[in-house]
């Protein structure tokens with residue numbers, strides 16, 4: 001089930017059997033769910049039935065949210081991890097790496113109730129809830145598009161740099177945020193050029209995502225439908241969720257993060273659908289895995305040479321509020 005940013009319609013795609021349709025080539029039409037790495041399968045929900053859901057079925061409700069304290073040990077562990085990354089960056093191993101962590105929170109809500117609360121709280125996000133009996137159940141409200149293809153135009157975005165919103169104030173972006181966002185823009189631009197797409201860049205703008213501000217550049221250009229799968233494979237994972245150089249960042253994450261991201265920082269959405277073979281994919285962020293009586297929340301942030309470990313910890317705390325608010 002999902003709703004696109006700014007739209008009111010909630011779509012549902014039902015697959016009637018429990019088959020796991022792997023599709024590493026991204027050449028089939030359906031709803032694709034891709035992991036961050038290779039630890040989980042990339043698969044498609046192949047539609048037996050599409051439906052538009054009505055609001056009462058989803059039980060939309062506003063919630064107050066809970067903000068449980070986290071242990072000093074966890075804060076210290078994460079700060080030490082960030083510190084290790086900053087050292088590696090200063091030694092020249094990498095330019096940027098995105099680190100992350102998971103936190104478990106008990107919940108009395110069903111996945112459907114959480115999805116309803118997500119819909120009510122985040123009208124400008126890509127809100128979704130998916131379930132596959134072999135793989136699990138995830139809910140999220142992503143602010144980040146990975147790729148949109150429609151009518152011969154392809155667009156993507158470089159979304160990075162985070163500040164927690166302060167009411168009545170304008171965001172005051174520092175060099176660290178501007179640089180880390182610029183790194184992502186340049187990288188995406190290079191990927192699109194390599195893929196044969198001449199993309200125009202928007203100005204850098206501030207966008208709101210729940211309780212947060214981000215910096216965003218939109219990149220768009222003409223493309224053919226045949227290019228879509230190749231561009232998705234080339235873009236993922238972008239330095240908004242992994243790092244630069246890609247291999248070094250991936251290795252650093254694999255060796256140091258200490259847990260498996262599974263579908264967090266993967267991507268999901270409709271692929272080659274409808275008469276226009278439209279594609280609309282989002283990065284799986286501000287999300288959780290639903291584990292019955294608990295929600296496993298995933299949060300991270302980009303680390304550069306100027307990162308301050310305590311501030312990076314606070315950034316993950318701020319990001320966790322997106323999901324904590326709806327539990």
Ligand SMILES: C=C(O[C@@H]1C=C(C(=O)O)C=C[C@H]1O)C(=O)O
Nearest residue numbers: 159160161162240299300301302
């Ligand atoms: C990694 C996350 O978010 C990503 C990292 C950002 C950052 O480092 O500032 C901003 C937006 C996202 O591209 C997350 O939400 O967990």
